[in-house]
Amino acid sequence: ELRNGKNLYFLLYKPIYLLIVAMQDPDMGVKMRNQRLLITVIPHAMTGRDIIDWLIQKYNICEEEALHVGAMLVRYGYVYPLKEPRSLVLRPDESPYRFQVSQPPLHPPAIYLAKKNIRKQGELMEYEKERYSVLHKRINHTWDFVVMQAREQLRASKQRRKADRIVLECQEQAYWLINRPPPGAHNVLDMGLERINNSSRVTLVSDITFLYFLFVKYSEQYLNHDPIMQGCLPSNPWISDDTAHWTMNAEVVPSPTRLRVERWSFSFMELLNDSMGRREFMTYLEKEFSAENLCFWQACEDVRHGENSRIIEKVEDIYKNFLAPGAARWVNIDSKTMDKTLHGIRHPHRFVMDDAQMHIYFLMKKDSYPRYLKSDLYKNMLAKAVVPQETKKR
Amino acid sequence: MCDQTFLAATFGPCDSCGKASPLMNIYIKNDAINYCSFCMEVMACQGLQSGETLASLKKESDSLKKKLEEERGKLNDIELHQVAEKVEMLGALSIKTKRLLKGHGNKVLCMDWCKDKRRLVSSSQDGKVIVWDAFTLNKEHGVTLPCTWVMACAYAPSGCAVACGGLDNKCSVFPLSLDKNENLSAKKKAVAMHTNYVSGCTFTNSDMQLLTSSGDGTCALWDVESGQLLQSFHGHTADVLSLDLAPSETGNTFVSGGSDKKANVWDMRSGQNIQSFESHESDINCVKYYPSGDAFASASDDSTCRFYDLRADREVAVYQKDSVIFGASTVDFSLSGRLLFAGYNDYTINVWDVLKGTRVSVLFGHENRVSRVRVSPDGTALCSASWDNTLRIWA
Numbered sequence: 068e069l070r071n072g073k074n075l076y077f078l079l080y081k082p083i084y085l086l087i088v089a090m091q092d093p094d095m096g097v098k099m100r101n102q103r104l105l106i107t108v109i110p111h112a113m114t115g116r117d118i119i120d121w122l123i124q125k126y127n128i129c130e131e132e133a134l135h136v137g138a139m140l141v142r143y144g145y146v147y148p149l150k151e152p153r154s155l156v157l158r159p160d161e162s163p164y165r166f167q168v169s170q171p172p173l174h175p176p177a178i179y180l181a182k183k184n185i186r187k188q189g190e191l192m193e194y195e196k197e198r199y200s201v202l203h204k205r206i207n208h209t210w211d212f213v214v215m216q217a218r219e220q221l222r223a224s225k226q227r228r229k230a231d232r233i234v235l236e237c238q239e240q241a242y243w244l245i246n247r248p249p250p251g252a253h254n255v256l257d258m259g260l261e262r263i264n265n266s267s268r269v270t271l272v273s274d275i276t277f278l279y280f281l282f283v284k285y286s287e288q289y290l291n292h293d294p295i296m297q298g299c300l301p302s303n304p305w306i307s308d309d310t311a312h313w314t315m316n317a318e319v320v321p322s323p324t325r326l327r328v329e330r331w332s333f334s335f336m337e338l339l340n341d342s343m344g345r346r347e348f349m350t351y352l353e354k355e356f357s358a359e360n361l362c363f364w365q366a367c368e369d370v371r372h373g374e375n376s377r378i379i380e381k382v383e384d385i386y387k388n389f390l391a392p393g394a395a396r397w398v399n400i401d402s403k404t405m406d407k408t409l410h411g412i413r414h415p416h417r418f419v420m421d422d423a424q425m426h427i428y429f430l431m432k433k434d435s436y437p438r439y440l441k442s443d444l445y446k447n448m449l450a451k452a453v454v455p456q457e458t459k460k461r
Numbered sequence: 462m463c464d465q466t467f468l469a470a471t472f473g474p475c476d477s478c479g480k481a482s483p484l485m486n487i488y489i490k491n492d493a494i495n496y497c498s499f500c501m502e503v504m505a506c507q508g509l510q511s512g513e514t515l516a517s518l519k520k521e522s523d524s525l526k527k528k529l530e531e532e533r534g535k536l537n538d539i540e541l542h543q544v545a546e547k548v549e550m551l552g553a554l555s556i557k558t559k560r561l562l563k564g565h566g567n568k569v570l571c572m573d574w575c576k577d578k579r580r581l582v583s584s585s586q587d588g589k590v591i592v593w594d595a596f597t598l599n600k601e602h603g604v605t606l607p608c609t610w611v612m613a614c615a616y617a618p619s620g621c622a623v624a625c626g627g628l629d630n631k632c633s634v635f636p637l638s639l640d641k642n643e644n645l646s647a648k649k650k651a652v653a654m655h656t657n658y659v660s661g662c663t664f665t666n667s668d669m670q671l672l673t674s675s676g677d678g679t680c681a682l683w684d685v686e687s688g689q690l691l692q693s694f695h696g697h698t699a700d701v702l703s704l705d706l707a708p709s710e711t712g713n714t715f716v717s718g719g720s721d722k723k724a725n726v727w728d729m730r731s732g733q734n735i736q737s738f739e740s741h742e743s744d745i746n747c748v749k750y751y752p753s754g755d756a757f758a759s760a761s762d763d764s765t766c767r768f769y770d771l772r773a774d775r776e777v778a779v780y781q782k783d784s785v786i787f788g789a790s791t792v793d794f795s796l797s798g799r800l801l802f803a804g805y806n807d808y809t810i811n812v813w814d815v816l817k818g819t820r821v822s823v824l825f826g827h828e829n830r831v832s833r834v835r836v837s838p839d840g841t842a843l844c845s846a847s848w849d850n851t852l853r854i855w856a
Binding site: 278279280281282283285286287288289290292293294295296299303304305306310312313316334335336368371372373374375376417418421428432 | 578665
């Protein structure tokens with residue numbers, strides 16, 4: 068998910084960063100020139116052959132190894148092809164390539180697919196068609212906005228030079244191939260297990276424009292939830308003096324509003340922050356026989372934010388219910404964390420459960436949460452969610 | 462930690478002194494070097510040996526600066542507002558005063574919303590603390606503190622208590638009784654004790670912990686029940702004027718701003734200062750997190766508001782205008798983070814487009830300084846408190 072910042076433009080390791088800067092050096096870097104693509108001339112492009120030769124010379128390695136390094140650069144999206152953009156391979160010939168370090172496409176996947184649909188008259192690939200219809204259902208109420216944006220961008224792009232258009236299209240295609248890989252394709256963004264105690268606080272940023280992109284995405288996502296900007300349904304109580312909006316969005320309602328249920332899908336934190344969302348998630352976990360995870364997490368929160376005087380008592384309860392061998396609601400924590408926690412419990416303090424709590428939190432976030440969003444329980448909730456009628460302003 | 466004059470692109474051991482710090486990665490004659498800011502300056506001065514003139518030293522330092530700018534350019538040739546160029550322009554906003562809360566006899570210094578989205582607590586210069594149902598304008602509770610200048614007040618997450626403090630150097634917690642006749646002052650519990658005025662306070666995720674900032678230059682975390690100091694935060698070199706808790710999923714950090722022009726990010730568990738930003742030219746009066754928790758905004762006496770990204774460890778936008786010449790005292794984001802509301806000493810509230818950096822609206826109405834602005838928990842309204850003794854609800 069882009070919003071988490073788990074993206075190659077955000078987590079760029081130093082050796083790769085140095086390599087790309089070196090490749091781009093105007094004097095000593097890879098030869099950049101106008102490359103011919105059929106009848107169009109693309110400026111500032113390199114050939115696959117040039118990349119390989121440069122790597123061989125720079126690192127003093129053989130062709131085979133250079134081919135491998137080059138292939139990784141394309142696989143991970145640092146360099147993208149202008150010819151056959153669907154195929155992320157490095158061809159050691161005259162095929163043109165470019166660096167993907169300029170700003171990534173600003174188009175949310177829905178708009179990207181909508182554009183393709185319009186341009187290619189419905190000739191999307193099978194998995195793209197599927198995603199298109201899923202997205203359509205998910206953001207149904209803003210679909211007109213999506214199509215309008217897509218049309219607007221296509222219109223604007225028609226005014227660009229053909230060379231620019233080709234570059235942008237290939238860039239975008241490569242970007243989405245990496246960030247939304249087709250089913251079955253290798254997901255290069257899979258970073259393995261979340262590292263909880265990451266000691267490097269300041270992360271390498273190769274391209275700050277990507278972080279800007281995240282702000283744009285966040286505000287787009289929450290736009291319809293921002294009453295000062297978009298209004299709210301049925302009306303803003305402060306303007307209409309009608310409290311219906313608050314009644315419909317009370318903590319406990321028989322039927323939550325559509326915006327509210329949608330918001331649970333924005334992030335795990337959003338789901339947990341809504342007491343109703345949390346209850347729904349608990350119901351789901353019960354069906355999966357993993358409700359103890361959420362109960363454990365809540366109990367740990369209670370320790371962290373509760374009174375000093377009750378810490379020992381609460382930690383003892385947690386041990387009895389969740390950690391002791393044969394406990395009624397035993398939680399599955401890795402042995403290293405478990406050992407560390409059990410050791411810490413001997414001298415309980417406010418933060419003694421932190422490691423275990425984070426482990427379970429990320430387990431739920433990475434595993435149960437995404438499955439919950441795909442479940443019938445959530446889908447039904449979304450389907451019967453209420454969209455209030457707008458009441459006319461006074 | 463964050464030097465104004467160069468951008469930290471990486472963090473690690475300096476090639477020259479070996480100290481772990483933010484590093485600049487540049488190429489000098491095709492060699493990659495990674496120096497911290499201090500060593501970078503030293504290297505620039507290295508030319509000054511016997512016979513070396515100031516002119517040649519300047520030439521060397523200029524060429525180094527140019528190389529640094531080139532590298533910086535490679536990283537940052539695009540600004541936030543440029544990336545946001547493709548984003549739709551905001552339509553004209555129609556925001557008007559919808560409620561006028563009169564009742565304080567003196568300057569209103571602070572306010573905070575209740576989680577129920579309609580109640581709020583406000584505090585003033587004459588020691589009065591009032592709890593309102595802002596929707597009906599009903600005053601539900603009133604307390605008079607024995608001190609003046611109650612600069613800080615906060616509503617407890619449960620809605621059952623409020624905290625307030627100021628010139629008495631303390632922060633006290635009052636339970637809110639349903640019994641109107643009950644004397645709230647009698648139930649007051651002093652929780653925080655500083656050695657100078659309390660400038661800001663907030664409950665953490667429960668009613669049980671209180672975070673305070675003070676004119677004594679520190680912030681502190683307290684156990685409400687016992688009044689015990691759980692953690693103190695040292696690092697500011699002058700009065701701390703504001704703080705805000707991060708809305709992160711692990712809930713462990715907060716940001717503070719002070720008269721030393723610094724905004725510091727703290728780890729609540731260890732008490733450590735993990736990040737620091739110094740780009741304002743005067744006191745920072747207010748700090749507030751962006752809704753996602755990845756960034757925060759600040760308001761300063763230098764008449765600007767700024768936006769800092771925590772991941773990039775730098776300032777990413779400045780909100781300023783030639784016609785805005787008075788200090789900014791308070792900021793808050795709209796629910797989506799697209800709008801930034803800022804209150805100024807010229808009695809106005811400016812509304813900024815966070816992404817594009819432009820001002821989209823000015824809210825006139827107050828007849829004296831705006832001391833505090835806060836968007837309601839569901840984003841339906843903005844509340845402003847002012848030295849004109851009133852509070853306004855805007856929507």
